[in-house]
Amino acid sequence: MTALPATPTSKKLGLVIDLDTCVGCQACVVNCKEWNTQGYPAPLSDSEPYGAAPSGAWLNRVHGFEVGEGPTAQIVHFPKSCLHCENAACVTVCPTGASYKRQADGIVLVDEDKCIGCGLCAWACPYGAREMDPGVGVMKKCTLCIDRIYNENIPEAEREPACVRTCPTRARHFGDLGDSDSAVSKLVAERGGFDLMAEMGYRPTNKYLPPRPRRCGAADSAKRLTPEPVAATGLLGWLDRLLDRV
Amino acid sequence: MHPAPSIVLFTTLSGVGYGLLFLLGLAAPFGQLPGDPAFGTVALGLALGLCAAGLLSSLAHLRHPERAWRAISQWRSSWLSREGLAALLTFLPAAVLGWGWIFEGRIIVAAAIVSALGAAATVYCTARIYATLQPIRQWRHPAVTTLYLLYALASGAVLLVLLLLLWDWRAQEAAFLAAFATAAAWLIKLRYWRDIDGGRSIATPESATGLGHLGSVRLLEPPHTEENYLLKEMGFRVARRHAERLRRLAAGSGFLLPVASLIVIIASAGWWELPLAALAAIGVLLGTLVERWLFFAEATHTVILYYGRQA
Numbered sequence: 001m002t003a004l005p006a007t008p009t010s011k012k013l014g015l016v017i018d019l020d021t022c023v024g025c026q027a028c029v030v031n032c033k034e035w036n037t038q039g040y041p042a043p044l045s046d047s048e049p050y051g052a053a054p055s056g057a058w059l060n061r062v063h064g065f066e067v068g069e070g071p072t073a074q075i076v077h078f079p080k081s082c083l084h085c086e087n088a089a090c091v092t093v094c095p096t097g098a099s100y101k102r103q104a105d106g107i108v109l110v111d112e113d114k115c116i117g118c119g120l121c122a123w124a125c126p127y128g129a130r131e132m133d134p135g136v137g138v139m140k141k142c143t144l145c146i147d148r149i150y151n152e153n154i155p156e157a158e159r160e161p162a163c164v165r166t167c168p169t170r171a172r173h174f175g176d177l178g179d180s181d182s183a184v185s186k187l188v189a190e191r192g193g194f195d196l197m198a199e200m201g202y203r204p205t206n207k208y209l210p211p212r213p214r215r216c217g218a219a220d221s222a223k224r225l226t227p228e229p230v231a232a233t234g235l236l237g238w239l240d241r242l243l244d245r246v
Numbered sequence: 247m248h249p250a251p252s253i254v255l256f257t258t259l260s261g262v263g264y265g266l267l268f269l270l271g272l273a274a275p276f277g278q279l280p281g282d283p284a285f286g287t288v289a290l291g292l293a294l295g296l297c298a299a300g301l302l303s304s305l306a307h308l309r310h311p312e313r314a315w316r317a318i319s320q321w322r323s324s325w326l327s328r329e330g331l332a333a334l335l336t337f338l339p340a341a342v343l344g345w346g347w348i349f350e351g352r353i354i355v356a357a358a359i360v361s362a363l364g365a366a367a368t369v370y371c372t373a374r375i376y377a378t379l380q381p382i383r384q385w386r387h388p389a390v391t392t393l394y395l396l397y398a399l400a401s402g403a404v405l406l407v408l409l410l411l412l413w414d415w416r417a418q419e420a421a422f423l424a425a426f427a428t429a430a431a432w433l434i435k436l437r438y439w440r441d442i443d444g445g446r447s448i449a450t451p452e453s454a455t456g457l458g459h460l461g462s463v464r465l466l467e468p469p470h471t472e473e474n475y476l477l478k479e480m481g482f483r484v485a486r487r488h489a490e491r492l493r494r495l496a497a498g499s500g501f502l503l504p505v506a507s508l509i510v511i512i513a514s515a516g517w518w519e520l521p522l523a524a525l526a527a528i529g530v531l532l533g534t535l536v537e538r539w540l541f542f543a544e545a546t547h548t549v550i551l552y553y554g555r556q557a
Contacts, residue, residue: 098316118309126381128549208456
């Protein structure tokens with residue numbers, strides 16, 4: 001069970017996250033929590049949610065980074081969830097068979113009835129995609145909302161992950177990255193989508209799109225914002241000279 | 247990495263237990279140990295008791311220990327599963343060895359050899375759990391597997407010296423082996439500490455975010471205000487000052503004290519041998535516990551790159 005699919009899965013469902021358009025509003029984080037705490041399979045619990053030190057399991061988190069130096073530095077909002085790796089060590093290290101990668105679509109899941117809560121899969125993940133549920137004591141992770149994307153009880157337009165559905169800037173895209181003709185694959189090719197920590201060799205399915213080059217150099221805009229000294233004439237000039245003397 | 251007491255205790259105690267079982271299984275068929283059933287009872291009882299105590303301690307780390315039986319099912323891919331399986335299976339030949347030794351007054355050679363092999367395999371599997379985790383560079387160090395095996399051998403051998411002296415049996419060879427294994431383990435460990443101090447993960451905040459082409463990457467706003475599971479489990483930090491002090495304590499107690507005691511035991515004979523062997527055993531156990539705590543506490547995981555820290 002915890003062996004990875006023998007042949008690479010032909011279908012590779014995953015996310016493409018656009019770091020150019022993400023505004024860091026946290027809506028995807030909240031909607032992910034909202035959907036996954038009420039749907040499949042058990043609540044995504046918190047400990048002391050209203051106490052002094054609230055903590056809990058979340059499947060999607062948005063980090064904020066400052067990138068570059070000086071006038072060209074920029075802020076990049078960085079959503080991070082399970083990348084559904086092809087070479088998913090979290091699956092192979094699992095001693096019970098609770099972690100598995102589906103042959104059909106490449107989604108990495110946890111069978112919560114088999115999980116013993118040893119935490120080894122979280123150690124094996126370089127990205128920190130798995131979190132232990134403090135209430136239930138089993139490992140939780142992004143399911144790519146399998147209970148939405150295949151759910152025939154909801155309108156077809158809504159059959160996408162909760163985070164994608166809710167993103168107000170369309171910074172998140174869902175699709176088959178194994179199909180080179182899919183919209184997400186084309187987006188990755190067009191925008192130069194990349195893998196996180198490729199050197200770890202996990203071959204993540206999810207891709208990230210880099211921020212687009214700034215339209216005008218930040219250095220130019222900095223110059224434009226500096227008020228230029230203008231020699232005043234007439235009444236204002238006279239006032240200016242008068243004030244200088246005071 | 248968070249040094250969970252259950253895991254520190256587990257790897258140390260089961261290391262000593264399987265180390266002792268390995269030596270008993272190897273030495274017994276060659277008549278190198280007292281054939282006395284009482285010795286068999288105490289020595290095998292101590293070895294298997296330590297193994298069992300370690301395994302029970304590891305259960306304390308699980309959030310669902312009642313499902314622990316499932317953990318022996320995935321031996322084809324998981325080193326943790328292989329370890330669990332090897333640890334339990336080794337009890338079978340050990341029980342046969344014990345039966346022959348205690349009730350029939352003879353050493354069943356096949357059972358002894360298979361016990362020794364099982365013990366070695368178990369410690370090897372324990373080491374591989376850590377050594378195969380790509381995100382933790384301190385555990386990927388090539389010496390980690392050798393170190394686990396040597397610590398098990400050294401601590402098992404020191405206990406064997408103590409047992410032999412208690413039975414008034416010749417302990418020179420065992421003492422020589424114990425001193426050699428202890429010195430080898432610690433000399434490699436000192437080199438290991440130097441290596442991990444000077445090393446850096448191949449992953450960087452730039453590669454973790456893929457934004458290196460835009461310049462250096464610094465955390466501006468963390469994704470949560472409180473410590474979460476990731477930071478508690480993988481963001482553990484030990485102050486360098488404390489780590490230095492603990493390293494000295496570990497090396498003094500686990501290396502200098504036992505090796506000095508063992509050299510005296512090898513070189514001379516007298517009433518002092520037994521207390522010195524006891525001192526060496528306590529020193530090795532304490533030293534290994536501190537060394538194991540540091541093995542976890544000083545290990546860094548690549549996830550902390552997303553939290554503005556170096557791995």
